[in-house]
Amino acid sequence: xxxxxxxxxxxxxxxxxxxxxxxxxxxxxxxxxxxxxxxxxxxxxxxxxxxxxxxxxxxxxxxxxxxxxxxxxxxxxxxxxxxxxxxxxxxxxxxxxxxxxxxxxxxxxxxxxxxxxxxxxxxxxxxxxxxxxxxxxxxxxxxxxxxxxxxxxxxxxxxxxxxxxxxxxxxxxxxxxxxxxxxxxxxxxxxxxxxxxxxxxxxxxxxxxxxxxxxxxxxxxxxxxxxxxxxxxxxxxxxxxxxxxxxxxxxxxxxxxxxxxxxxxxxxxxxxxxxxxxxxxxxxxxxxxxxxxxxxxxxxxxxxxxxxxxxxxxxxxxxxxxxxxxxxxxxxxxxxxxxxxxxxxxxxxxxxxxxxxxxxxxxxxxxxxxxxxxxxxxxxxxxxxxxxxxxxxxxxxxxxxxxxxxxxxxxxxxxxxxxxxxxxxxxxxxxxxxxxxxxx
Amino acid sequence: xxxxxxxxxxxxxxxxxxxxxxxxxxxxxxxxxxxxxxxxxxxxxxxxxxxxxxxxxxxxxxxxxxxxxxxxxxxxxxxxxxxxxxxxxxxxxxxxxxxxxxxxxxxxxxxxxxxxxxxxxxxxxxxxxxxxxxxxxxxxxxxxxxxxxxxxxxxxxxxxxxxxxxxxxxxxxxxxxxxxxxxxxxxxxxxxxxxxxxxxxxxxxxxxxxxxxxxxxxxxxxxxxxxxxxxxxxxxxxxxxxxxxxxxxxxxxxxxxxxxxxxxxxxxxxxxxxxxxxxxxxxxxxxxxxxxxxxxxxxxxxxxxxxxxxxxxxxxxxxxxxxxxxxxxxxxxxxxxxxxxxxxxxxxxxxxxxxxxxxxxxxxxxxxxxxxxxxxxxxxxxxxxxxxxxxxxxxxxxxxxxxxxxxxxxxxxxxxxxxxxxxxxxxxxxxxxxxxxxxx
Numbered sequence: 001x002x003x004x005x006x007x008x009x010x011x012x013x014x015x016x017x018x019x020x021x022x023x024x025x026x027x028x029x030x031x032x033x034x035x036x037x038x039x040x041x042x043x044x045x046x047x048x049x050x051x052x053x054x055x056x057x058x059x060x061x062x063x064x065x066x067x068x069x070x071x072x073x074x075x076x077x078x079x080x081x082x083x084x085x086x087x088x089x090x091x092x093x094x095x096x097x098x099x100x101x102x103x104x105x106x107x108x109x110x111x112x113x114x115x116x117x118x119x120x121x122x123x124x125x126x127x128x129x130x131x132x133x134x135x136x137x138x139x140x141x142x143x144x145x146x147x148x149x150x151x152x153x154x155x156x157x158x159x160x161x162x163x164x165x166x167x168x169x170x171x172x173x174x175x176x177x178x179x180x181x182x183x184x185x186x187x188x189x190x191x192x193x194x195x196x197x198x199x200x201x202x203x204x205x206x207x208x209x210x211x212x213x214x215x216x217x218x219x220x221x222x223x224x225x226x227x228x229x230x231x232x233x234x235x236x237x238x239x240x241x242x243x244x245x246x247x248x249x250x251x252x253x254x255x256x257x258x259x260x261x262x263x264x265x266x267x268x269x270x271x272x273x274x275x276x277x278x279x280x281x282x283x284x285x286x287x288x289x290x291x292x293x294x295x296x297x298x299x300x301x302x303x304x305x306x307x308x309x310x311x312x313x314x315x316x317x318x319x320x321x322x323x324x325x326x327x328x329x330x331x332x333x334x335x336x337x338x339x340x341x342x343x344x345x346x347x348x349x350x351x352x353x354x355x356x357x358x359x360x361x362x363x364x365x366x367x368x369x370x371x372x373x374x375x376x377x378x379x380x381x382x383x384x385x386x387x388x389x390x391x392x393x394x395x396x397x398x399x400x401x402x403x404x405x406x407x408x409x410x411x412x413x414x415x416x417x418x419x420x421x422x423x424x425x426x427x428x429x430x431x432x433x434x435x436x437x438x439x440x
Numbered sequence: 441x442x443x444x445x446x447x448x449x450x451x452x453x454x455x456x457x458x459x460x461x462x463x464x465x466x467x468x469x470x471x472x473x474x475x476x477x478x479x480x481x482x483x484x485x486x487x488x489x490x491x492x493x494x495x496x497x498x499x500x501x502x503x504x505x506x507x508x509x510x511x512x513x514x515x516x517x518x519x520x521x522x523x524x525x526x527x528x529x530x531x532x533x534x535x536x537x538x539x540x541x542x543x544x545x546x547x548x549x550x551x552x553x554x555x556x557x558x559x560x561x562x563x564x565x566x567x568x569x570x571x572x573x574x575x576x577x578x579x580x581x582x583x584x585x586x587x588x589x590x591x592x593x594x595x596x597x598x599x600x601x602x603x604x605x606x607x608x609x610x611x612x613x614x615x616x617x618x619x620x621x622x623x624x625x626x627x628x629x630x631x632x633x634x635x636x637x638x639x640x641x642x643x644x645x646x647x648x649x650x651x652x653x654x655x656x657x658x659x660x661x662x663x664x665x666x667x668x669x670x671x672x673x674x675x676x677x678x679x680x681x682x683x684x685x686x687x688x689x690x691x692x693x694x695x696x697x698x699x700x701x702x703x704x705x706x707x708x709x710x711x712x713x714x715x716x717x718x719x720x721x722x723x724x725x726x727x728x729x730x731x732x733x734x735x736x737x738x739x740x741x742x743x744x745x746x747x748x749x750x751x752x753x754x755x756x757x758x759x760x761x762x763x764x765x766x767x768x769x770x771x772x773x774x775x776x777x778x779x780x781x782x783x784x785x786x787x788x789x790x791x792x793x794x795x796x797x798x799x800x801x802x803x804x805x806x807x808x809x810x811x812x813x814x815x816x817x818x819x820x821x822x823x824x825x826x827x828x829x830x831x832x833x834x835x836x837x838x839x840x841x842x843x844x845x846x847x848x849x850x851x852x853x854x855x856x857x858x859x860x861x862x863x864x865x866x867x868x869x870x871x872x873x874x875x876x877x878x879x880x
Binding site for chain 2: 022023025026029030032033035131136137138139142143146147148149150151152217273275278290291292293294295296297298299300303305306308309310311312313315316317320321322323324325328329330333
């Protein structure tokens with residue numbers, strides 16, 4: 001059998017530990033699959049392994065990741081430290097710079113510096129592999145890169161953040177508030193102490209930017225992603241959605257439109273009964289619409305075991321000599337996509353208004369929608385929270401009534417103009433809530 | 441750019457025509473992805489192209505597939521004629537025999553002769569690729585072969601035949617009989633004039649045998665698959681399943697058990713609300729349970745466009761020089777799996793009995809189940825079709841009452857013994873109907 005593929009691993013957190021364990025445990029099988037053994041020969045880690053059972057005796061410890069990236073006797077550098085800055089960035093650059101292939105799960109690094117790193121890799125004939133960077137165990141990178149032949153993708157959308165999906169699922173199922181669900185997610189380890197990165201949609205945006213490049217052959221452009229998080233989603237929205245036949249999910253959506261490539265991350269209403277609407281808890285799912293087919297992949301988006309399988313799959317490809325361009329084609333062939341601004345988005349909308357109780361309020365709302373040529377598919381008016389006291393004229397109560405509307409397809413611009421007009425008409429008591437609807 | 445990959449294509453039916461069209465249409469993009477152009481240089485077909493718009497001027501026509509397989513100036517032979525016998529088999533052998541790689545969508549050929557063909561390919565250093573042979577556009581072969589790293593698969597199951605799933609979906613949704621749905625499927629082109637191969641479960645069995653080898657590293661063993669079709673499924677079963685919280689699907693299931701590898705194809709009850717239960721119409725879906733994750737892929741299982749994408753993905757891999765063993769590892773490393781007989785299967789069962797109206801019938805049925813240590817999760821008794829005439833003693837009516845049982849996990853052997861005892865007790869009017877339950 002051929003010489004082993006010699007691996008240097010930086011980072012021994014949950015995923016790093018699991019990768020080391022899998023390489024050792026599945027030694028024989030991986031050698032059969034790759035045609036040569038895969039051997040962990042060196043590592044660097046600032047903390048002891050997350051998995052205390054991991055036995056690294058016989059594996060060389062190197063002080064710093066950069067030193068590891070450049071050290072002699074390695075074929076691949078595996079970066080599992082995370083973070084878009086150093087030491088991840090500098091050590092990946094160091095490895096690629098000397099023609100050493102890199103496997104990484106670092107979505108932030110790729111979203112910010114993916115094109116530059118891919119260019120560096122091409123220049124030295126190294127490979128940059130990152131199956132684990134998006135949707136953990138789901139082989140979505142490979143599928144987009146090598147699996148669809150000459151298919152032309154028109155849209156890609158998915159649930160790419162388990163934390164958000166867990167929170168939205170629990171809110172709906174247990175009728176809990178956002179804050180209470182977030183706390184629970186933190187207690188269970190599904191959310192970080194500072195959860196902004198997840199619940200603000202930024203993690204999803206990084207992953208989406210990577211997938212967009214693979215799907216449309218464009219340069220990774222994380223700046224172009226319109227990002228809204230789930231912080232503003234209330235139980236009331238989830239219940240109104242349910243009543244109207246929808247579920248609310250945080251989706252990342254990339255779509256080819258006449259205005260360019262639209263990339264957006266925001267809470268989204270998807271029709272109940274569709275696959276995406278049924279994805280609960282920390283599971284991830286990605287749907288691909290192409291001219292040839294509609295394809296959906298679902299599985300774990302995080303966790304040491306699942307993510308390590310993707311890292312090791314990349315190592316197996318490297319060991320077997322299977323080469324592919326980082327983003328599916330040479331960097332020079334990646335196009336600079338026209339950014340389609342969110343204002344140009346077209347689709348259905350859910351709008352919830354806290355209507356003040358004044359004669360003519362309903363008529364005002366309806367007129368403003370009509371002025372913008374927005375047609376309504378359905379309207380649900382909820383009773384006021386406060387009942388009139390005995391003898392009180394119900395029309396004198398100014399507790400706002402909740403009015404939920406579903407529009408037919410229209411443009412974001414039109415919706416924004418209509419809502420702004422309704423606000424200045426003084427017929428609503430709070431800022432309007434708006435959730436985009438996605439066909440799934 | 442490097443020399444083109446020169447392709448010879450045998451068969452211009454739905455898939456063959458679509459492959460030829462895709463190679464020509466996506467020329468530039470495929471060249472970018474593969475690093476070299478993919479060119480259709482010759483073809484053989486006994487009939488004119490299924491797609492009349494296909495322009496093959498400039499492509500050499502060769503009289504017979506075998507001649508094509510051996511002809512000079514080709515890098516790959518693409519076999520899209522189908523059928524486990526000749527000319528498919530002999531032409532694939534001819535190509536592999538001279539070290540020429542083959543791409544095929546021929547599941548019957550692979551299920552019967554997969555190991556021999558893979559051995560032949562290895563001997564001449566050719567590659568044998570067949571992403572399109574299972575589940576059309578879904579990249580399940582690549583996922584099982586290269587996508588799961590060191591994961592250990594414990595079970596694989598799926599809806600692998602669109603015809604059967606279409607029929608079962610329509611029966612349930614429209615309350616139609618099996619015969620009526622089959623006719624409709626034939627009219628729409630979803631079922632063949634002779635539908636036995638699909639509805640008898642044999643097509644699913646071929647696909648399952650291929651997936652089993654990829655998942656468990658075993659030699660393809662189509663003979664080991666226990667096969668039951670959907671012909672015996674009645675609307676009454678679907679309705680009883682619905683009432684009990686289940687849907688009926690034709691599943692292919694491969695599972696590692698203490699008795700060996702279990703391979704089975706049969707109508708299966710899956711709990712409503714699960715992803716598999718929600719797969720309707722001609723869509724295919726495959727779920728993989730591994731020690732690292734649960735992964736599900738769903739998409740089109742047939743059709744020219746989707747299937748051609750898989751064929752062209754294989755061609756792109758070949759053009760890019762990405763090599764993989766046909767079944768994920770060298771033929772000599774594939775093990776001969778111990779066949780786990782269906783009698784050893786363990787799981788829940790749905791049983792429907794046409795109980796004759798005699799005192800003690802219910803007690804007899806219950807006792808026979810208890811004798812075999814079979815515990816019942818639920819029982820639904822349906823009213824007799826015939827109401828007593830005025831003055832008639834209801835107990836004198838011998839129209840059988842339908843009794844549907846759901847058992848807790850038990851063994852196939854125990855169920856068969858209990859049902860045989862119940863039959864010989866003379867308390868049922870028809871052969872019992874039994875459907876296995878699968879956790880999904």
